[in-house]
Amino acid sequence: MSAGRNTPLPPNATIGILGGGQLGRMTAMAAARLGYRCHVYDPADDSPGMQVSAARTVAGFEDRAALERFAHAVDVVTFEFENVPVASVELLSRLVPCRPGPHALSVCQDRLQEKRFLAEAGVSVAPWRAVTSRAELDEAVVALGLPAVLKTTRLGYDGRGQAVLRSAADLDAAWERLSPRPLILEAFVPFAMEVSAIAVRGVDGTTVTYDATENRHAHHILDLSFAPARVSEAVAAAAREHAARVAAALDLVGVMALELFVLPDGTLLGNEIAPRPHNSGHWTPEACRAGQFEQHARAVAGLPLGDTERRADAVMRNLVGPEGMARWPALVGAADVVVQLYGKAEARPGRKMGHANLLLPVGTLAGLPDAEIFAQI
Numbered sequence: 001m002s003a004g005r006n007t008p009l010p011p012n013a014t015i016g017i018l019g020g021g022q023l024g025r026m027t028a029m030a031a032a033r034l035g036y037r038c039h040v041y042d043p044a045d046d047s048p049g050m051q052v053s054a055a056r057t058v059a060g061f062e063d064r065a066a067l068e069r070f071a072h073a074v075d076v077v078t079f080e081f082e083n084v085p086v087a088s089v090e091l092l093s094r095l096v097p098c099r100p101g102p103h104a105l106s107v108c109q110d111r112l113q114e115k116r117f118l119a120e121a122g123v124s125v126a127p128w129r130a131v132t133s134r135a136e137l138d139e140a141v142v143a144l145g146l147p148a149v150l151k152t153t154r155l156g157y158d159g160r161g162q163a164v165l166r167s168a169a170d171l172d173a174a175w176e177r178l179s180p181r182p183l184i185l186e187a188f189v190p191f192a193m194e195v196s197a198i199a200v201r202g203v204d205g206t207t208v209t210y211d212a213t214e215n216r217h218a219h220h221i222l223d224l225s226f227a228p229a230r231v232s233e234a235v236a237a238a239a240r241e242h243a244a245r246v247a248a249a250l251d252l253v254g255v256m257a258l259e260l261f262v263l264p265d266g267t268l269l270g271n272e273i274a275p276r277p278h279n280s281g282h283w284t285p286e287a288c289r290a291g292q293f294e295q296h297a298r299a300v301a302g303l304p305l306g307d308t309e310r311r312a313d314a315v316m317r318n319l320v321g322p323e324g325m326a327r328w329p330a331l332v333g334a335a336d337v338v339v340q341l342y343g344k345a346e347a348r349p350g351r352k353m354g355h356a357n358l359l360l361p362v363g364t365l366a367g368l369p370d371a372e373i374f375a376q377i
């Protein structure tokens with residue numbers, strides 16, 4: 001019952017998901033509604049995804065025997081976590097269709113490859129330099145000026161593995177903290193807003209996008225998303241077009257998010273690609289007929305894609321750590337708010353425990369002052 005190139009998976013087929021976090025959990029829940037079973041593979045037992053799935057494998061991402069058993073137990077493989085080793089996805093892809101495939105994964109795992117790829121796909125990026133030695137850091141600072149952002153090229157998330165350099169005095173400490181890993185120095189982007197655009201690409205290349213989302217971070221972790229982004233129609237359309245173009249250039253099957261900076265004059269600069277459902281798309285299941293998790297399951301299973309039209313305005317708030325959970329009792333009882341928790345036992349600081357979506361009539365968000373929004377979410 002394996003997925004042929006363009007034949008949809010029949011109901012009751014099994015989707016294998018590498019990674020057991022909340023993105024896998026919500027994908028598994030959406031896939032179940034479509035009649036599929038999910039088999040979650042993660043090194044940690046009782047992960048959020050496993051709690052809602054038909055089957056689980058608890059094993060390391062480099063355990064070849066476990067990967068082979070997993071490949072034989074599922075009909076198609078996807079991932080919800082982009083730091084799965086590419087070699088493991090290559091191994092799986094010789095045994096079972098992997099959507100997205102190893103190439104898309106490898107581009108998104110490395111900030112240098114990602115920056116080159118975005119530029120080739122026609123998405124401008126901030127000036128950057130690769131940094132592999134202390135001397136190269138000095139050269140890069142001369143070339144790009146300060147402030148600038150020094151990042152590890154791999155394995156960064158939620159602002160981990162990066163340092164903002166504001167003056168020459170910051171260089172030594174940042175270098176000490178982040179080296180000897182390969183690094184990238186990026187010019188600091190004086191953005192007016194951060195937005196993201198989510199594209200979904202099916203097995204036949206059909207691509208749909210959601211309305212661009214406006215994102216605000218707190219302590220480098222996504223705090224709030226506003227849909228639609230409060231930008232001009234031209235900027236919103238350009239963000240969606242960029243995401244669709246990048247998904248096609250990656251030959252991606254599934255959901256993909258493109259994070260972008262909006263400059264004060266409306267210019268868009270690409271920041272990161274996530275080849276999977278994204279935190280900034282958490283408003284889509286409640287505001288659209290087909291949310292990002294259902295779309296991911298549809299694309300991976302080879303089904304026709306669903307409708308992305310936004311039927312409500314929405315504000316999504318992440319519930320992070322103990323402070324986030326302190327909001328939960330009020331939010332779970334609010335009429336226009338939909339809350340999800342991820343099943344994580346311990347609310348450690350900085351840990352994403354759940355999220356809440358405030359739903360508003362279409363067209364009303366842009367005119368609402370912050371104080372009125374935050375009185376509700």
Ligand SMILES: Nc1ncnc2c1ncn2[C@@H]1O[C@H](COP(=O)(O)OP(=O)(O)O)[C@@H](O)[C@H]1O
Nearest residue numbers: 126149156157158159160186187188189217272
């Ligand atoms: N070059 C930059 N200029 C200004 N702000 C940046 C820059 N790079 C990152 N940031 C800020 O840090 C956040 C996290 O950086 P990002 O590259 O998206 O890494 P990750 O999301 O993997 O932690 C961004 O959303 C943005 O707010």
Ligand SMILES: [Mg+2]
Nearest residue numbers: 158259271272
């Ligand atoms: Mg990011």
